[in-house]
Amino acid sequence: AQTVTQSQPEMSVQEAETVTLSCTYDTSESDYYLFWYKQPPSRQMILVIRQEAYKQQNATENRFSVNFQKAAKSFSLKISDSQLGDAAMYFCAYRRGGSQGNLIFGKGTKLSVKP
Amino acid sequence: GAVVSQHPSWVICKSGTSVKIECRSLDFQATTMFWYRQFPKQSLMLMATSNEGSKATYEQGVEKDKFLINHASLTLSTLTVTSAHPEDSSFYICSALPLSSYNEQFFGPGTRLTVL
Numbered sequence: 478a479q480t481v482t483q484s485q486p487e488m489s490v491q492e493a494e495t496v497t498l499s500c501t502y503d504t505s506e507s508d509y510y511l512f513w514y515k516q517p518p519s520r521q522m523i524l525v526i527r528q529e530a531y532k533q534q535n536a537t538e539n540r541f542s543v544n545f546q547k548a549a550k551s552f553s554l555k556i557s558d559s560q561l562g563d564a565a566m567y568f569c570a571y572r573r574g575g576s577q578g579n580l581i582f583g584k585g586t587k588l589s590v591k592p
Numbered sequence: 593g594a595v596v597s598q599h600p601s602w603v604i605c606k607s608g609t610s611v612k613i614e615c616r617s618l619d620f621q622a623t624t625m626f627w628y629r630q631f632p633k634q635s636l637m638l639m640a641t642s643n644e645g646s647k648a649t650y651e652q653g654v655e656k657d658k659f660l661i662n663h664a665s666l667t668l669s670t671l672t673v674t675s676a677h678p679e680d681s682s683f684y685i686c687s688a689l690p691l692s693s694y695n696e697q698f699f700g701p702g703t704r705l706t707v708l
Contacts (some may be wrong), residue, residue, distance in 0.1 A: 510695065519701070520630075520683060520685075520701070520702050521699065521701045521702070522636075522685065522687070522699035524696060527695065527696065529695075568635060568636070579626050579638050579641055580626075580636075580638075580687075580697060581638075582635045582636045582637075583635065584634070584635045585634075585635050
């Protein structure tokens with residue numbers, strides 16, 4: 478069975494600084510997708526970034542980028558120039574490729590941004 | 593963009609009553625919708641996968657007779673919590689997978705259920 482592990486229950490970053498959230502996963506599949514979702518206090522799940530496993534290039538979305546290490550099964554999220562609005566729960570998620578599979582979530586990391 | 597709505601956003605009910613939660617994809621069609629449950633300060637746990645026109649697939653440990661799922665159309669799935677008890681109090685979130693793309697699920701805003 479696939480598992481997703483986020484080892485940092487809480488993280489804190491100073492506004493305008495950079496922070497990296499860790500995520501590791503376990504799977505025997507070769508085709509899959511990895512995601513980072515943000516859940517602010519409103520609890521609406523917001524997709525931050527997506528990575529296809531077959532792509533070697535790390536995904537980037539503005540201030541958000543990932544470090545995807547397929548062999549190590551690691552998928553960390555880097556937030557640059559942190560803003561107060563980045564404060565939220567961040568969930569790493571896995572989905573098997575080639576099907577309409579469900580998401581498997583990690584336990585989440587609560588990110589606080591200090592002004 | 594793709595929008596998913598949930599109704600109601602918050603419901604309080606008495607123990608023993610049933611509650612229905614609707615999940616609608618507003619601007620796209622979805623053959624598959626997912627129902628998640630989230631306890632305070634915890635992650636999302638998949639309860640069931642809802643497929644249009646067929647029976648839902650429930651995760652291990654989820655009582656299908658208690659959590660009734662109906663996916664009657666390509667834009668609507670409903671979750672009915674039958675004979676609700678205080679331990680059913682939780683945050684329920686649905687997501688929908690568009691027909692046009694299997695790469696991304698779109699989430700509803702969630703429903704907070706409180707059972708007294």
